[in-house]
Amino acid sequence: MSHQKRESRRDAGRARGAPIVEAVLSRTLEELAESGLEGLSVERIARRAEVNKTSVYRRWPTRGELVAAALEQVLDGLAAQVPDTGSLRGDLLGMLEGVATLASGPTGRAVVRAALSPSSQQSVASLAARRLKAHAEAPGRALVARARRRGEWRAGASRELLLSVLVGGVLHRALLENQPVTRRWLASLVDQVLRGVMPSATRSR
């Protein structure tokens, strides 16, 4: 295809820029899965997305910005999946199904690997982590607010701890134990975390 044709076709389809963004971010996730943060090449991403490298740099001036944007897109997909089911249990199950699907595929593995990159890549990884943390909080807050209104939330329980143990538990199973995360396993996880481990009588505090 001639350079000119490619340009005009691209312009027509991408008048508002959204498809370019989508293409670049999807290719970024693929690169992350294949090469890790260490091997991630903006040039190769641009080539695979069929855009100019300068267009990538104009929008995302650093590799950290690009990776953060790609991960935010993943999180947006997850957040959109958090349902309002009418119960804390149902909402958490809905949220965790998205986490489990992500964690069981190449993108989830790549995202966690990227966060654990060697120190040479830590500035990129920690920029992405800070951006993601801010980004990930809204759906969790909304879910807990609904639970409080329904009287399903014990005074003093921590939303941050709840999400850490649930997400951490799913990642532990999918990535470290390499076990399938079934709906049934997720339900046991949520039930135990909501209910606790000790019998009521012994819970003195």
Next chain:
Amino acid sequence: MSHQKRESRRDAGRARGAPIVEAVLSRTLEELAESGLEGLSVERIARRAEVNKTSVYRRWPTRGELVAAALEQVLDGLAAQVPDTGSLRGDLLGMLEGVATLASGPTGRAVVRAALSPSSQQSVASLAARRLKAHAEAPGRALVARARRRGEWRAGASRELLLSVLVGGVLHRALLENQPVTRRWLASLVDQVLRGVMPSATRSR
């Protein structure tokens, strides 16, 4: 103990190969932290441990065996730390302090990275994971058996889920959120996981 006494004791131990094993496994963990599973070189490990490559291969015929042995050494260190404090809360806190220390250092990061290695390394990673899983179960079982005897264990609670959410929660905080795992944070984690998130009255099941 006098220097001389210590020396002669070490010689006796060295005759049985223990210090060689220790040196090789420690260098293996260092290599893992520096180069990852992908870059791990048995030759370099042997050189750094000042032993012959053939002595390494005689004891650990494959890279998988060597990595599994190094990780088992790490777990043995953790298992030795699980105390019998007289309460489930205290035992879990003691156990998690070891996990937190490991997760916050280069070895912990390397171990988790190794488990998430690209598919080319998955045979090594999964051999290590299987060996470790078997290895890690005994201390957890003993801890839960003590809790049951004390009446601190709700019928139907799952030991495996408990350990997944606790260990997963610590790894999530230390490695993904890059936040310090303090004693105080660990205590909140254990308290919430033991007690649950919902108020007793709403726990219908």
